[in-house]
Each structure stands twice: as structure tokens, then as C-alpha cells.
Amino acid sequence: AVRWTIICTFSVLSVAARADFKARNCSEVREACVTKGFGFAHVPLQEIPGEHLRVCPQGNTCCTQEMEDKFGQQSKEDFDNLIGETSHELRSTFVSRHQRFDEFFLELLENTERSLNEMFVRTYGKPYMQNSEVFENLFAELKRYYTGGNVNLEEMLNDFWSRLLERMFTLLNSQYIITEDYLECISKYTDQLKPFGDVPRKLKAQVTRAFIAARTFVQGLSVGREVAMRVSKVSSTPACTRALTKMLYCPFCQGMPAVKACKNYCLNVMKGCLANQADLDPEWNLYIDAMLLVAQRLEGPFNIESVMEPIDVKISEAIMNMQDNSAQVSYRVFQGCGQPKPAGMTRSARGVSDVFNARFRPYSPEERPTTAAGTSLDRLVVDIKEKLKLSKKFWSNLPEAMCVEDKVTAGNASDEECWNGHTKGSYFPEVQKDGLTNQLNNPEVGVDITRPDTFIRQQIMALRVMTNKLKNAYNGNDIYFQDSSK
Helix, strand or coil: CHHHHHHHHHHHHHHHHHCHHHHCECHHHHHHHHHCCCCCCCCCCECECCCCCCCCCCCCECCCHHHHHHHHHHHHHHHHHHHHHHHHHHHHHHHHHHHHHHHHHHHHHHHHHHHHHHHHHHHHCHHHHHCHHHHHHHHHHHHHHHCCCCCCHHHHHHHHHHHHHHHHHHHHCCCECCCHHHHHHHHHCHHHHCCCCCHHHHHHHHHHHHHHHHHHHHHHHHHHHHHHHHHCCCCCCHHHHHHHHHHHCHHHHCCCCCCCECHHHHHHHHHHHCHHHHCCHHHHHHHHHHHHHHHHHHHCCCCHHHHHCCHHHHHHHHHHHHHHCHHHHHHHHHHHHCCCCECCHHHHCCCHHHHCCCCCCCCCHHHCCCCHHHCCHHHHHHHHHHHHHHCCCCCCCHHHHHCCECCCECCCCCHHHCECCCCECCCCCCCCCCCCHHHCCCCCCCCCCCCCCHHHHHHHHHHHHHHHHHHHHHCCCCCCCCCCCC
16 A cells, blocks of 8 residues: 555656646636636636545646636536537427417418308308308317317317208298207208218318327427427536536646547536436337328328318308208108298298309319418428438437537547546546436446436326327327317
8 A cells, every 4th residue: 555655646746747837837727717708716826736626636736616616517507508509409490390380270270261251252142141150160169179179070060060051951941930949850860861962971081180180290399399498408416517527627627628528438427417318218209200100191191281271162062962952851851850830921032042042163273272371281291200300319319419529529639638537548438328227337427327307207208198199190089188288
């Protein structure tokens, strides 16, 4: 033991002697501190004994207690800023794409309603205008569903056709007094009569699938946005802050402020500091895969744009079917519900022919409404698919992304030219794997692998729930959402 002490003392003395005037001079450190904006009360002119240091090596040092403490605070800030910069693109992608899709879907609904209204006013005139609230209600309910309301789409669409049948039956049989009770009787026959032909059945399938996919996809973007924003704000633990201080600022104390950390050293520090974030990765990747599946549906059979744009034409076709079948429908209803009482001459004088005298004429292509939000769904989907693919494995790649060359690590400098936590020289420990359980033997950061971060676990659960909703939407199924946030 005595011999070892003598050797150590000798090596320290020889280093001191070899760089007598350079190592003892702290002028480089003073300049670097000024450049970085540190307002220290006192920076030693020359090295002082370092037994007061708690994080950096305790030999001769250019650091006072105040400097080491400030370096600790700064390390925490640097880490937060670095996560902020590294995750900026991911966060802004989810924020902007959520907004774009949301605006697109809402505008599509508005355009479709306006288009239907204009066409029906022109085609059906007064009878439509007197009953337009049936259609207004349809669009209000579609919008309420899309924005997170608890609307059963199938029931709502069935109700729409029932209301429409009641109004049309009353109009087409204006020579009779049709009471509320009589209308209730009619609604029982809707399924048997199929007064609107096959349109309601086809439209129900198309609208339901398209709206489930659109709503779920936008909610998926919202969840991705929230998770990315929350996780990128998780602050460092005291053990992580110590490791960061040692890596980023202890070179200052050793009189070599320009020397950056060795790459593998930085990776171990970041893997320890970001252990919980890395555990988000498996669930995040499953969520991205599910988003990509629903995106495929939005391009194909569940494309809400191709369902909604011609909805006016399809509903008009249904009205025509009802008109063509009106005599048969009325006959069947009279059989089931009895003959209603005749009205006075005043009403019957208005013949059936007046009711929907204008025959439906289809739009010519140039009259088609302008696309929603100045784009098309296909274009939006192509863009988001590319962005989603890029965000896979984001959380497990974070340590690598944080160890930015020249800013945090020594870059291409040779192994001996980087800071290894003790001095300028090679870093020998092996790089740890990702995630919490793999940090048991992390040489740089003390990580309690038995205590996962509860906040990150909550985000993992949020992703899991969303992935389940997306998988259901992919199959055309709806899960009633507990929360109504969009």
C-alpha cells in the first residue's frame, strides 16, 4: 500500500512538473466560462487543491465549489435543451399534421353540407327548404361524432332515413292527415319497405367505416403529439445530473475546457439518463405500425373524401327511388297502418306532382366543390406515412442522437483526444444496451432498475389504448371512447 501511494504521488508530481506553467494556469478556463456566459464570482488564476469537489476529480483543479454547483445546474439545463432540440422535429410533425388533418376533415364536412344544400335548393326547392333541418341534423351529428361525441353512427343514420321517410311520406300524401302516431307506425315498416332502395345500406357501411377511420386517425395523431411533448419534458434525476456534470463540465476543472467527451462515454451517460424513455420504444413502434395501417385505409376503401363528396348525389338518388316507389310504399303502409283520414280540399288540391317536380340533375364536374383545406386526403396521407415511418425507434435512438458530434462528443478525434470522465484519454467500458433493466451495471449513471418512472408508464398505457383503437378502426369497428378529447 505504501509503495502504491509513493507511485501515485510520484505520477501526480511528474504530471504537474511536466506541464508546470500550463496545467497550473486556469486562464483558458476563465475565458471558456466567460464565453459560455457563466458569471462566477471567482475563477482561480491557477489550480487549487480540489478536496471540496463532490462530482469532479479531487486532485488539483481550476474549479471552486461555486463553479461545480453552477455546472450542475447548467448540465440539467443543457440536457433539457438537448432533448428539446433532438425531439423538436418529432413534436412539430405531430402538432402540424394533427392540425392539418383536423382542419381537412372539418372543412370537408362543411363543404359537403354546403354543396348538398345548394344542390337540393336548386333541385327540390321549397319542399327541401321546409324540411332542411333533417339534413342539417345529419351533418351536425356527423360532426359531433368526428369531434369525439358519443354518437352511434349506425343508429344515427337509421334515424336520418326514418325522418326522411316520414317527411317524404307526408309530402307525397298531402291529401291525408298524417298524425304523429301514424308516423310512428310507418317507421316500423322502414326495413321491410326499403323505400329508398339499396342506398341507405351501402351508405351506412361506407360512412361508418370512413368516419371511424378518420376520427381514430386524428385521435391517434393527438395521442402521438401528447406523448412526444410530455416525454421530451421529463427532467433528469440527481444521478443523471451528476453524470452529465462530470461529462460536460469536469474537463473545465481539469484545465481543458475545449476537450469533449468520448463517444461511448456519452452513450453510456445518455443510456442511463434516458433509460425510461427507451422503454417507451416497443409500444411507440406498435402504435406507429397501427397508425400506418389506418393511413392505408384512409387511402383506400375508407377514404372519407370519396365517401362524402358524392353524398348529395347518393341521397338524391334515394329520394328518387322513394318517388318512383311512392304508390307502392303508400299502399303497403295503408295496409299495415290503416287508411289515414283525408284532409280538406285545400291540401289535396296541391297535387303530388308539385312536391318534387324538379327531377334530379347531376353536377357537372366543374361545379364540384373545391377541395377541403386546399389539399386532398391522398396528398395528406402520403406525407404523414413518410413522417410516421421516420419516427419509428425514435426513443431508442435518442441517446445516439443526443451525443452530437463536436457539440457534446469529440467527434472524429482519436480516442486519446477525448474526455473519459477522469482525464483526456481512451474510454474502455462497453456501451450498455437500451432500457431500464439493462442499466444495472451502467458505469456512469446509478439507475434504480426496480423503480420505473410512473409518468413514462402512463404514456406507455396511453399508447397501448390508442393502438387498440387503431386496430379496431382498421377493421371498421368502433370503440366507444371514454374521453371525448380530440
